[in-house]
Amino acid sequence: MDQIALLLKLRFILTLRMYTRTLTSRIESYFFFPLFILGLVNFYAFLPYFIHEAIVFPAPPVMVFDIFFLFLLIMWISVPLMGFRLNESMDIKKLLHYPIPFPILYLSTTLGNFFDVSSLLPLTFLASILNFFLKFNSGDISGFTGAFLLCILVFVFLQLSHQLVILILYNILPRFNPMKIMAFLLLAIVGFMVCLNLRVIKVPDEFSIFNDENLKFHAYLPTGYFGISFYEFWLGNVKLGYRFMLQSIIWIFPLLILNGFLTWATFRGVDLGIVRTQAKAKRVRKAILVNRHFSPKWASHPAIIIASIQAKTLLRDWHFIFYKMLPGEITPILILLIIKYYFMEYGIIRGSELFIYATIGFLTLIIILFLAQAFIFVGNIFGYDREAISVILASPVDDKTILFGKNLFMFCLLSVDALVISMLTGLFVSRIAIPLTFFCFMECMVIILVGLGNFSSIIYPYHVPFDKPTVSFQGTLIVAIFSLLTDMILLALLSPIAIGFITIIRMKEFIFLIPAAIAALSYSCLLYWLFLNYSSRILPRYREMIYQNVRTL
Amino acid sequence: MMNGQLENPLKNNKPAIRFENLTRRFGDFTAVDSINLEIKRGSFFGFLGPNGAGKSTTINMLIGLLKPTSGKIYIEDMDIERNPIEVKRILGVVPEILNLYERLKSREYLELSGMLYGLRQSEARKRSDEILDLLEIEGEKYIVDLSQGMKKKVTLGAAIIHKPEILVLDEPFITVDAISARKIKDILYTMVASGVTIFMTSHVLEVIEKLCTDVAIIHEGKILLTGTIDELVKDGDMNSNQTLEDVFVKAVGGNMERGELSWIK
Numbered sequence: 001m002d003q004i005a006l007l008l009k010l011r012f013i014l015t016l017r018m019y020t021r022t023l024t025s026r027i028e029s030y031f032f033f034p035l036f037i038l039g040l041v042n043f044y045a046f047l048p049y050f051i052h053e054a055i056v057f058p059a060p061p062v063m064v065f066d067i068f069f070l071f072l073l074i075m076w077i078s079v080p081l082m083g084f085r086l087n088e089s090m091d092i093k094k095l096l097h098y099p100i101p102f103p104i105l106y107l108s109t110t111l112g113n114f115f116d117v118s119s120l121l122p123l124t125f126l127a128s129i130l131n132f133f134l135k136f137n138s139g140d141i142s143g144f145t146g147a148f149l150l151c152i153l154v155f156v157f158l159q160l161s162h163q164l165v166i167l168i169l170y171n172i173l174p175r176f177n178p179m180k181i182m183a184f185l186l187l188a189i190v191g192f193m194v195c196l197n198l199r200v201i202k203v204p205d206e207f208s209i210f211n212d213e214n215l216k217f218h219a220y221l222p223t224g225y226f227g228i229s230f231y232e233f234w235l236g237n238v239k240l241g242y243r244f245m246l247q248s249i250i251w252i253f254p255l256l257i258l259n260g261f262l263t264w265a266t267f268r269g270v271d272l273g274i275v276r277t278q279a280k281a282k283r284v285r286k287a288i289l290v291n292r293h294f295s296p297k298w299a300s301h302p303a304i305i306i307a308s309i310q311a312k313t314l315l316r317d318w319h320f321i322f323y324k325m326l327p328g329e330i331t332p333i334l335i336l337l338i339i340k341y342y343f344m345e346y347g348i349i350r351g352s353e354l355f356i357y358a359t360i361g362f363l364t365l366i367i368i369l370f371l372a373q374a375f376i377f378v379g380n381i382f383g384y385d386r387e388a389i390s391v392i393l394a395s396p397v398d399d400k401t402i403l404f405g406k407n408l409f410m411f412c413l414l415s416v417d418a419l420v421i422s423m424l425t426g427l428f429v430s431r432i433a434i435p436l437t438f439f440c441f442m443e444c445m446v447i448i449l450v451g452l453g454n455f456s457s458i459i460y461p462y463h464v465p466f467d468k469p470t471v472s473f474q475g476t477l478i479v480a481i482f483s484l485l486t487d488m489i490l491l492a493l494l495s496p497i498a499i500g501f502i503t504i505i506r507m508k509e510f511i512f513l514i515p516a517a518i519a520a521l522s523y524s525c526l527l528y529w530l531f532l533n534y535s536s537r538i539l540p541r542y543r544e545m546i547y548q549n550v551r552t553l
Numbered sequence: 554m555m556n557g558q559l560e561n562p563l564k565n566n567k568p569a570i571r572f573e574n575l576t577r578r579f580g581d582f583t584a585v586d587s588i589n590l591e592i593k594r595g596s597f598f599g600f601l602g603p604n605g606a607g608k609s610t611t612i613n614m615l616i617g618l619l620k621p622t623s624g625k626i627y628i629e630d631m632d633i634e635r636n637p638i639e640v641k642r643i644l645g646v647v648p649e650i651l652n653l654y655e656r657l658k659s660r661e662y663l664e665l666s667g668m669l670y671g672l673r674q675s676e677a678r679k680r681s682d683e684i685l686d687l688l689e690i691e692g693e694k695y696i697v698d699l700s701q702g703m704k705k706k707v708t709l710g711a712a713i714i715h716k717p718e719i720l721v722l723d724e725p726f727i728t729v730d731a732i733s734a735r736k737i738k739d740i741l742y743t744m745v746a747s748g749v750t751i752f753m754t755s756h757v758l759e760v761i762e763k764l765c766t767d768v769a770i771i772h773e774g775k776i777l778l779t780g781t782i783d784e785l786v787k788d789g790d791m792n793s794n795q796t797l798e799d800v801f802v803k804a805v806g807g808n809m810e811r812g813e814l815s816w817i818k
Contacts, residue, residue, distance in 0.1 A: 017656040099641035269619040
């Protein structure tokens, strides 16, 4: 028991110090927490009304509760992947050489989850749904105790899922090659979506999310029984509510067992995947083979070398994929898919104007925030070079080549993103010219974004740790505000291209799209060239600042 | 216990650490290949090998962070797989990659370590004060703000705070300044004199030669040589002028000629 108390105390101290250790973190916390709490309180008040509005629509109430809990689950398990600052005591490997028995290690890490300040987030959601229960009931609140107990159960379930994600993040994923898995997943998702869209794959009715109150469907959702149980409590069917609540506990056990297994495997040093040294040896062999047979002259150009070093360093790191790429890459895709299937296919938006505007406003806000995130990513090209920054700045390569090499990597990465998003726009329209135009527009945006990013990287450099999940949400928020300002410039520069394309599409003069695309790309390249030249001219003046900020911040 | 008195650990002839056919494979790559080794109680044992020889894998198995593919490790006659907690209780570990809680102060970290090893809080506090004093560590500074050398000293302090019977050191002197290194060496000598067994790896062969009583050289997962420093250096020839470096380079098949690059002459 002493050890459990000690480990919980450790967890508590480390959590507290995340927000108060330095003057900067204290200022950030003082600035951020009132906003955070204010946001949560507003959310607490608004959510019940939102749920009530949603229930008025054709969607059955039980489905709304289902989706509510499912959304909460998805949000909560993706928090560790979104750059939210994590408690360092979550890494159990730090404790392994102490004589701590496995049950104590497991129990203390599981209980310790509840100490995190970020737990306030799901708690507010759960308080909101209880608030909804009290405000919009049929006059019978006999099920409130049951609903309250259910919310506690949901909280435990959420925390266990959260712990599972962290265990996978720390103990399993670092052992696999991220690019191979990501490429495979991306292809699988895109392929599946295309098949779904072309009706090659049809979803059977009983599994359809929109098939009213089909119990079979609920059973397949981890949060399904939570939704039904809450619905029954809300209606005042207390016995039924408890019945479904007991059934929902089934989902807790696999989580406990899986978390236990992963903790045990780490505790006993059991292999859960490939070990880095082995993979590294294979890579070196492959690289030697490739170099022997394929070494054209252009491959030895300094810009190409800089780009390939950047690619090799960043794309092989899971943390980079999770904290820097996934939020920016996957979210727009998810939003497009949600718009397509939820709002267009099934016409869920058929309610009051407030509901429609709130939904669209929410989605727009997310898109703007992620655009800002994209800018943080592009507009801070030295931010990932903490160890290598002195080598890069001291290398006998001229400044323009350094910038161009780094831009090349970003350009390739964002072009893949632009291609995937453009392909997905094909889900909405039948004419192929539209996705192609969209792709051209996105490419212009990427070219200008990268050029503009050179400038902001030089005047506002800062270090971005990607090797561990310690980027604070507050810090990201402050930088996002700076990025939003720069986004305004980007939007202004992009507006002539957008106006040109939209005019041609509205006039349905598709033949003009080809010269327009050439003009748009030339305009973007010209802007890029101007930004690159100017940035390389001012870089020598800012070298020391870049070095200091990237090294020490 | 003999006649009501504590048994002198040095008089016990059983080895402190014993590897029996210890093997560790990663897929088709064998990092440690059937090694058999006995480390005497109270000895200062140096474990040498070139980069990628299998030293860190062996150490990770020794401290229970990695499961052997086959073979056994016995520490004080306890099978590490069967008694992991008992074994960890008598071990002190300084890993090569420091894995500290960066948001704790060094004093707090030392106290925490002591208490996790089962010391009372008052005792842990007293011992951490002594460690902080001796190694000149700033107790009220957060670990994240300490230099690499200071962090190494904190790790060493945390490893010895419970007076372990066996101390495992992976490159303990890297990044540590000369004055602290001297103090650490003094502590290590005192520990060996009181019966503690030290298992240490280092790339600096002069350090090994000065400190260690026994060494083993590992290469490509296999033990090539083992014995006391004198045995290895003399190699049957009492007039030999070899150094440990010569023995090491010869054993792992390195080139004894001067290093040269074709384009630098």
